[in-house]
Amino acid sequence: MKSFRRELWFNLPERRGFVNITPEVESCLRESGIQEGLCLVNAMHITASVFINDDESGLLHDYDEWLEVLAAHDPLGKYWHNRTGEENADAHLKRQIMGREVVIAVTEGRFDFGPWEQIFYGEFDGKRRKRVLVKIIGD
Amino acid sequence: MKSFRRELWFNLPERRGFVNITPEVESCLRESGIQEGLCLVNAMHITASVFINDDESGLLHDYDEWLEVLAAHDPLGKYWHNRTGEENADAHLKRQIMGREVVIAVTEGRFDFGPWEQIFYGEFDGKRRKRVLVKIIGD
Amino acid sequence: MKSFRRELWFNLPERRGFVNITPEVESCLRESGIQEGLCLVNAMHITASVFINDDESGLLHDYDEWLEVLAAHDPLGKYWHNRTGEENADAHLKRQIMGREVVIAVTEGRFDFGPWEQIFYGEFDGKRRKRVLVKIIGD
Numbered sequence: 567m568k569s570f571r572r573e574l575w576f577n578l579p580e581r582r583g584f585v586n587i588t589p590e591v592e593s594c595l596r597e598s599g600i601q602e603g604l605c606l607v608n609a610m611h612i613t614a615s616v617f618i619n620d621d622e623s624g625l626l627h628d629y630d631e632w633l634e635v636l637a638a639h640d641p642l643g644k645y646w647h648n649r650t651g652e653e654n655a656d657a658h659l660k661r662q663i664m665g666r667e668v669v670i671a672v673t674e675g676r677f678d679f680g681p682w683e684q685i686f687y688g689e690f691d692g693k694r695r696k697r698v699l700v701k702i703i704g705d
Numbered sequence: 706m707k708s709f710r711r712e713l714w715f716n717l718p719e720r721r722g723f724v725n726i727t728p729e730v731e732s733c734l735r736e737s738g739i740q741e742g743l744c745l746v747n748a749m750h751i752t753a754s755v756f757i758n759d760d761e762s763g764l765l766h767d768y769d770e771w772l773e774v775l776a777a778h779d780p781l782g783k784y785w786h787n788r789t790g791e792e793n794a795d796a797h798l799k800r801q802i803m804g805r806e807v808v809i810a811v812t813e814g815r816f817d818f819g820p821w822e823q824i825f826y827g828e829f830d831g832k833r834r835k836r837v838l839v840k841i842i843g844d
Numbered sequence: 845m846k847s848f849r850r851e852l853w854f855n856l857p858e859r860r861g862f863v864n865i866t867p868e869v870e871s872c873l874r875e876s877g878i879q880e881g882l883c884l885v886n887a888m889h890i891t892a893s894v895f896i897n898d899d900e901s902g903l904l905h906d907y908d909e910w911l912e913v914l915a916a917h918d919p920l921g922k923y924w925h926n927r928t929g930e931e932n933a934d935a936h937l938k939r940q941i942m943g944r945e946v947v948i949a950v951t952e953g954r955f956d957f958g959p960w961e962q963i964f965y966g967e968f969d970g971k972r973r974k975r976v977l978v979k980i981i982g983d
Contacts, residue, residue, distance in 0.1 A: 567706050567845050567983050569880040571951055602708040604745060604842055606882060606947050610958025612897045618805055619751045619797055624785030628794050629801075632776065637910065646902030655906050658897055662907075662942055664801055666896055669745050669808055669947055671840035673710055678838055680749025699956055701949035703882055703982065704842065705706050706845050741847040743884060743981055757944055758890045758936055763924030767933050768940075771915065803940055808884050808947055810979035812849055817977055819888025843981065844845050 570598035570702040573610070578692035581639075584626045585687045587616075587698065591670075592677065594700045601675045603704015607685060608667035610697040613657035615664035615688035633660045633690075657690035664688045672704055709737035709841040712749070717831035720778075723765045724826045726755075726837065730809075731816065733839045740814045742843015746824060747806035749836040752796035754803035754827035772799045772829075796829035803827045811843055848876035848980040851888070856970035859917075862904045863965045865894075865976065870955065872978045879953045881982015885963060886945035888975040891935035893942035893966035911938045911968075935968035942966045950982055 572594045574587060591607055607616050619625070637659035642648045645655030668685065671678035687698055711733045713726060730746055746755045758764065776798035781787045784794030807824065810817035826837055850872045852865060869885055885894050897903065915937035920926045923933030946963060949956035965976055 567880070569951075569982070571949065571956065602706070602842070604743065604840070604882065606949055608947075608949070610961065612958070612960050617801065619801070622786060622789060624788055625794065625797055627785045628798070632798055636775065636914065646905045647900060649902055650900060655903065658903055659906070659910055662895065662897070665804065665943065667947060669747075669806060671710065671745055671747070671838055673708075673840070678710065678840065680751070680836060680838075682751050683749065697958060699949055699958075701882070701951070701956065703880070704708070741845075741981070743882065743979070756940065758940070761925060761928065763927055764933065764936055766924045767937070771937055775914065804943065808886075808945060810849065810884055810886070810977055812847075812979070817849065817979065819890070819975060819977075821890050822888065843847070 567703060568600050568705060572700045574698040575695055576687055577695045578689045581692050582630060583689045583692060586621050586684050587687050588685045591685050591700055595702060598702045600672055600702050600704040603672045603702060605670045605672055605702045606667060608699050610699050613654050613661055613691035614696055615661045615666060616668055616698060617664045617686055617688060618668050618683050619686060620682050621684040633663060636663060654691040660690045706842060707739050707844060709739060711839045713837040714834055715826055716834045717828045720831050721769060722828045722831060725760050725823050726826050727824045730824050730839055734841060737841045739811055739841050739843040742811045742841060744809045744811055744841045745806060747838050749838050752793050752800055752830035753835055754800045755807055755837060756803045756825055756827060757807050757822050759821050760823040772802060775802060793830040799829045845981060846878050846983060850978045852976040853973055854965055855973045856967045859970050860908060861967045861970060864899050864962050865965050866963045869963050869978055873980060876980045878950055878980050878982040881950045881980060883948045883950055883980045884945060886977050888977050891932050891939055891969035892974055893939045893944060894946055894976060895942045895964055895966060896946050896961050898960050899962040911941060914941060932969040938968045
């Protein structure tokens, strides 16, 4: 069994944002040489997500608005977590909706995707350097 | 390491619905001959989910009602995604709540399930042919 | 390819609660001897979750409050599932928000975690014995 590991680094200028990371993750797969297996892509930080959906700017706007309805940033004081001096409690909640990770099938050396599947990094507490892990196992 | 791949196709007559796909996925596992490993089951479309929960019709009704509260289909115009000519923005949101995929342990040639675990396909934008991917790796 | 399997048992005294299970899961990894691979950790029951986030007591309080807003326990009669004699419909909903499972990369014999990642068992219908499955595959 082969394995491959790579960290991808991000530093988003705003508190929240989405980045299509499909090309970087596909580059990892090519470098790994793995033909059949599974690829795990996960946020290494607990206020960020990795998820698969459509790369359509209107939809990304809708996600952002919707997450703010489900888990509002303000008022800060309603979250006990923010009593620790943080102001990112909402980011920990938003990340649970969007998920920590995706697992992708590798078939004949390629990601076994449907027609519109794209891998996204979702940032909910940005303005600093954060990481995504790519781990691929197989033959 | 062995690997197995199969697509399962669905065409639900309504916009939304749930289908218990456990028998089809178990059939894949038997065909694969894999005794120890991991099985990934994921929606290949971004307005559908694969998830594990209880096969109880009242609960499936509750999920449907609840998802409509969290991410309502109407009014269509509140979603920027629908300005592209789509009317399925809510389906992309609902899918994030229910998830894209499940990963299931394979032990002694069987799914290593708790007593009530059943695999479901969740459709949020139906009336057309869509796919689920089953990928199994192991020995 | 090696594989390892272990069940972890829990019996929480309250209906809802969170338990940091990182030490128990790390103990499984050491026992497995696996150096490179993937580890699946999943709730075997459909009213519980396994998720990764921060071990901060205020945040766990916030999760509990937030889940009760998104999927309230009462009134019981609003859920069709509760007509079966259950009163845990909300627990099935809360589990979908927090997720069934996590998949963790194993690198050089250790979990390949970011700085704050901790594995939690989330119970939404406690006061009885329930299980988590740990399955590790790799070399």
